[in-house]
Amino acid sequence: MSWEEILIKLFNVELTHYIVLSAVLFCIGIVGLIVCRNVIRVLMSIEILLSAVNINFVAFANYTDLGDLKGQVFAIFIMAVAAAEAAIGLAILLALYRNKPSVDTEEFKELRG
Amino acid sequence: MELITQIKDVLLPESVMVLFILLTAILSFLLGSQKQNFIFYVSLTGVALALVSLSFADYTVEKQALWGSYVSDYFTFVFRIIILVGTAFTLFLTKDYVENFGRSKAEFYFLLLTASLGGMLLCGANDLVMVFIALETLSIASFALCGYTKLDKLSNEAALKYLTFGAAASAAMLYGFSFIYGITAQTNLGAIAGLLSTYEINSVLIIAFLLILAGFGFKISAAPFQAWAPDVYEGAPIPVAAYLSVVSKTAGFAVLIRFMTLIFPEAAIFSVILATIAVITMTAGNLMAMGQQNIRRLMAYSSIAHAGYILLGLAILTGEGITAMTFYLITYLFMNFGVWAAIELFALATGKDNIDDYSGLGIKYRYFSFGFVLCLLSLAGIPITAGFFSKFYLFKAVALAGFWYMPVLIIALINTVVALFYYMRIIKVIYLKPPAEIRHEHVFKIAFPVKAVMAVCVIGVITLGIFATPVIEESRVITVKQDQKVAVSR
Amino acid sequence: MEQFLEFFVENAGAIAALPLWAFLIIVFGQNLGVYDNKKITAWITCTSTFIGLIWSVCILFWTFGAEEPFSKNITWLSAGNIELSAGWLIDNLAAMMLLVVTGVSLLIQVYSHGYMEKDDGYHRFFSYLNLFNFSMLGLVLSSNLFQIYIFWELVGVSSYLLIGFWFRRPSAAHAATKAFIINRIGDFGLLVGIIAFLFFSINWWAASGNIYLGFTSLQPAAEYVLTAAGPVVYCLIALAIFCGPIAKSAQFPLHTWLPDAMEGPTPISALIHAATMVAAGVFLIARAYPIFEASPCVMTTIAWIGAITAFITATIAITQYDLKKTLAYSTCSQLGYMVMAMGAGAYAAGLFHLMTHAFFKAMLFLCSGAVIHGLNDQQDMRYMGGLRKHMPVVAYTYLIGCFAISGILLSGFWSKEEIFAGLYGNNMTLLTIGLIVAFITSFYMFRSYFLAFENEYRGHAHPHDAPKVMTIPLILLAIPSVFIGFLLSGKFHLPSFDKYILSGHEASAHAGHHESLMLPVVSLLIALAGLLTAAYLYHDRFKALRESVKITADNIIKTAKPFYSLTTNLWYIDKLYYCFIDNIFLPVCEFAANFDKFVIDGIVNFIGVKTRFEGWFLRQFQTGQLQTYLAILFSGLVGLTLIFVALNLFM
Amino acid sequence: MEMQDIIYSFFFYAIAFVLIIAALGVVFMPRIVYSAVSMVVAFLCVAGIFVLLNADFVAVSQVIIYGVGITIVMIFAIMLTATREDKKLWLAFKFRSLVAIGSAGLLFLLILAAVTKGFTMLSSEAGLFAVQKPSQEVIQRLAAEGTTSAIGKALLTNYVLPFEILSLLLLAAIIGAIVIAGKGKDKLINPTTAGEKPD
């Protein structure tokens, strides 16, 4: 694999690049989900996860199925559902906050064993 | 017009449910807080009507509707019955539990009906998008249900955990869906099946399969994805916990069966994956239930263990296995709701969930504890109860799948022994320990609907036990139909 | 006349059935409270035995006329290829034994009516006695080796019951258990022997058509088994069968139970532990003689065990101070004599000695019973003395007994002389042992006579004479003790015992009779020497002579210290057994019990605890922390994908 | 390597780089407000990516739904739970974080390896996915009126059932959110588990 081939590969943006990008985003989402102690950040990383999936869907729609773009339809559905989840997440967060004034995930350890 | 006929004979129950969902939503706004009980009867009639409408269309022939996004055949018919009956039982359980919800009683019924609508759609979903949306309706509605008693901080905590875990799992599932879409450029399951059957199994497909399994595993609380179950079952209100342990699990299994029989080719690797997950789930569920003190957590672990057994039926990828799974789910419906009804009765009367507080129940309340113990024995798999027959039928199917599955069978059998221990521990407390004094002053009035649920479950457990044959015939649901794999040219 | 006798032989089973009926009548009579008077029980028992006696006399006369033995059987237990039957076999040997058993037990029953008069367990005693009679007569009548084994154990049980009659006394309870366990060891050997014998000869029996293990057809069966099993295995089988008699007739290794069996009431010692039961062992040897005869090594071992028993128990008897213990050890040694004779081939001589011994030993025990009864339960000879003045009848019958047993002119002499004649033929060392034992026998018998009846009274209880009901049996027993030897020795044209016994048997001819007079004279002299030494050491008349010569019993004991301690401690055999039990058998049981409790149960509990621990360990992952759950989700997911992708690539 | 490809790839890498930085910012920014801002940036970059993938309708809806909707939700969340922002709330330096990073990295490598068939070739050459050159008339149609009409048609023909059910889903989400977040006055009558934890 000489240098030119790698250069050609790099600069000719293919489907793989998008899949890699969405994979990176997905992994960042996972890390965010687990590492952050603030519940809001956890909700945000869920949104990142879903957007990573969106990228993947749209990329596949663009490269494999330009005819009827089923991937993009899927992406729209995902966005709608992500919004719904964010809403419910906020509601639960507020209810939690009202019972105990903190957003730290370490605080909510009542149910265990 | 053609749409109307499609909906009439394929989606009739769902449309009835949609009607009643909207009705409950509107009524919950109109009626004042005190007349909310009327909503219970409305939703009950809704479920009943859906059940009746189910029996109208003949489901022997397999029909697709709305461009193949929903298929209704004998398989969906049986699973929809389980879901509707489960919803009916949950409705009965909530009737007395509702005082805890403060002012907003009616919305509970609305959310419950939406969830079961999602479940029903999930059974018949024949399109990736439809699967996703149905799954999400079921999940989001149950997130809301789980956190319903908003002033009880445990319920909130459970809702938070359930939401984050659910969202993460569904994100992973979607990621799997995207890869499947990438490989086949189709979203209709039939079309995907046609393409995948010729697609050689490479690591992308395996990754996609496992990611999808994450989503469904979350729903049926299988091995690595079951960490949420104990906390949610303990935190959520009891009817919701019962609902999750039966209805959402059945819906999860329905879609998993459809995926396994249709999309993923019968390769050995998939049955090995499913078998390992089943074994891990079973063993983890049973072991963790061993020293459990809180009965709701114990029921959570036992539901995980039962998910393991049912998953075993799927792992062997034979028609016989799926029939065993269906029959197991039918018996599981009755067994589980019987126990949850008892837990609710006891919780309503004494507000306690610890097993030791059940001491001495058997001496005074004979009929109640008899039903409770019978359901527990059926869960443990002691003969003459339905549990034993379903377990035995499952083991027979596994044995019939060839000698490779013998070690798995032995592990499953050993698990039943471990399971017997912690079920007997409860029975021991009920019958042997002296009655705890605190209960005497409580007026142990047993709410009628919960008693009705208990009675129906006990009758179900016994009749299924003795007359298992007709029911097994009915649950001979699926013969993997090759024609569903529509050959779609690229 | 023939048909008349024929009837008796036809249903000879009645002899054994009568005592059984008596036993049932007494037991139910007592428990249902039908009657309570002791006389009735006595009458029931005595009449049943008396009818038995008459019956056996008729059978005796029948045997004179009959050519071959009469046998009648029914199948008792049949499974697969064996068919064990039960019934009775009447031949000369059986007739003789029937006579002895019924005769002696009748007299003893009369005696024990007097002896047990005041005892509250009277009815219980007689019911046991009847049970014993049933089993003993059953044993004598039995027609095959298997049936003899059945009655063998029944006799063991009835001796267990009777030894443990006064079960409130711990020593009696212990002695009974000990007796039964040792008998049980013998029965084990017998059972293994019978089954092994049957195993090798099973197809012979099936082919031969007559009942399995029947005594009449043992001879050809033994040959068949010898060829089938080979000499070594055959010798083992025969030795195993011989284990039975070792335990029952108190031979060398298993003789320790007989002296302890003296805990039981004295009539019992007389009946069981002198005349009948212990003789059962010799009877079995006689019955199973063809088996033993077929292999010479077994015959020599039998002879040597008999000799060793005779010698050891004789030496022990010398230093015993308990009257009944002395008689018990003398029984052991006389039995040793019989077994030695049988071992040496003197088949008829052994049986003749058995018959004579039964009478005079029963008489001796009854005398000791009368003495003990008189001195209200004083058994130690050091506190007796000079009883001849108080109980003349008992003293004189005891003296007759001593003369008989030590072989001076009375019945013992004739039967011992036959044994010595038999021994003289082929085995000189055994003969010398026999003569030594004869000397010791006469020494300790007369020692006990002089200590108990001569010199002046040393005890502090005032002795009183025995009642009529006890003295009459003594006298009746004295008659055969005196005359029977002489009558049946075949010397003076009277029907000789050997020809009668051997007629039914074509026993081997090697018991050739050496007609020289020298042997009887020598044995007579030895017996008299024993008498004189006993008189010298223990009779007051020689007191002065003893003092002057300084050879008194005490300083003999001092000089022969090791020998004395050896005999008083019963050659340490008992100690050996108890030491084995205490520090080998019981610790092993202890260890096994603990092993069972801790190791096997431990493993089971460990498994239980282990599963619970694993449950606890897995539950630690449920920390309740939301993100940990998500970590489990994703790490599990990734782990599984890694494994299965690798598996897929690998496959 | 026409000029067009180079510009295309230049744009792609630029947007991708910003996107990744913004995503990392969401996770690792010390203060929550900063992470909210970086989230918005991330969403906009995703919209940019959609444009590159000539999915114009989806890009616009991305901007509206994510850029505006969800951001407002998050900001509401931040404002309503305005606790003292202290350092402690930043990251959880615990074992589980290591596990998370490890498994995320492994997952990434795994997908990368799978998609590029052992890092050797691009997925299109590997034939993994059903990549196909679009026919000319499709390209013209896209160039002419963009993707909105195709999506609209698909929404109302193939995916009409999900579309309708989606409305129900949103209704349920709204009502659920109202019920849970609502500031009801009544107190809990009979809390099922009175809160005492056994072990």
Added chain:
Amino acid sequence: MQYLSLTLLIFLPLIGALIIWGPWFAHNEVKIRRFAKGFGGVIFIYSLFFLAFFNPAKEGFQFEQTLTLPGGKPWLEPLGSNFALGVDGISLLLIVLTTFLVLLALIASKYSITKRHKFYYSMIFLLQTAILGVFAAKDLFLFIIFWEIELIPMYFLISVWGSGRKEYSAMKFILYTFAGSIFMLAAILAIVYYNYLQTGIFTFDLTTYTYMKAFAYPTLLGILAFLGFFIAFAVKLPVVPFHTWLPDAHVDAPTPVSMLLAGILLKMGGYGLIRMNLQIMPEIMQILAPLVIILGVINILYAAIVATAQQDLKKLVAYSSVSHMGIVLLGLGAMNVAGVSGAVFQMVAHGVISAGLFMIVGVIYLRTHTRQIPELGGLGQNSPKIMYFAMIIALGSLGLPLLIGFAAETLAFYGAFTSNVFSGFSLFDVYIPVSIQILTAIAIIGVIFTAVYILWMFQRVFWGNIFHKWRKFHDASPHEMVVLISLILVIVVFGLNPTGMTDIFGPTVSSLMKLI
């Protein structure tokens, strides 16, 4: 003849249980007990009818009956099993033994049961249904169902009315048996599956599996299935490594329950061995005979040794049961008519004897409330009746001739001795020339050990002078008398003429053995 239906016999106790459990008796203790005893008697007499009309000569199963659903379809058609019942010589004998011992247990439970009578008697009848079902089941699946049903009543019987660590031993009992039964389940599934592979029909019917010579099954499958069955029955018929539940269950169970436990439940193990191991896989039994025989010998000697060192009376009797059941194992291992009939005879004999022994222990415990042998002494003094009953039963268990134990033991020993099953076996390919004859001779030593511990126990408990605190030790009450006398009657009657018993199961055993 026609009114003799096995299903009625099996479900009669269940009806009794429901009647008692129903509202009619309203906690009136005496009425419940009388009804229970009456009902037990009715069931016993009804089973005697079966015995009367049973003709031993006919081969195979008699009184066969298959219940079908109203639609005529077999009961569990998808599972391939139907509710088929059938009895042959061996199982009929055990059925009559069961009804007899249950009747005696009901009579004996007058004193030892003081609370929750309704629950107790219904559980006893439920247990009886399960056991009768096991013995009469002609269908493997039915066999498993009844096998596992008897767990629950037994659990309650031990843990509610027991003493000492009753919950622990009840739980131990139930887990042990259940663990054993899962091996049996696996084994049944294996052979049924293999049969399905070969013949295409999926059935649990026992007769199709009798003598699986119908088709050559691989020996590995045979051995695994055999071991599966063997483990399940080894737990039930306590074979040494799996026997630790028996002493605990016995010590903590009330007297009538331990009578039933020892009297009948151990026989289920033996019966299973005959029906499953011997009848279905005779060749494998031939191959594994050394294992079975050695386990039998260990059982006899080890249990006897452990029994000698026991301080607790009930534990001693429990270990004696283990030792006696070793003889059953020995007989079965011998695989010839004498051996197997000896084993069956020993099962019945031990059933009656151990029930008697436990009754005696119960009688003593009732009066002295202690089971420690050192604390008991000289009880025979003012209670001769109890002493004599105990003596007869103890001597019976000793194997005294003219009592039931002797004929059984001799048959078993003779069968084992003369069986040509193996003359030496190779263990880890080293040839050990220990022939079955030597092993049986070693086993017969067990006769001595049995004598040692039984007589020593008898001497320490009944003989010797009485302790001061037991002077008020009153003699047997009428209830106890009835039970003990009926047991002793059986022991003596079948001791005197064993042909009475062998005629019943003899032909079945010989026809069984003929086919091997």
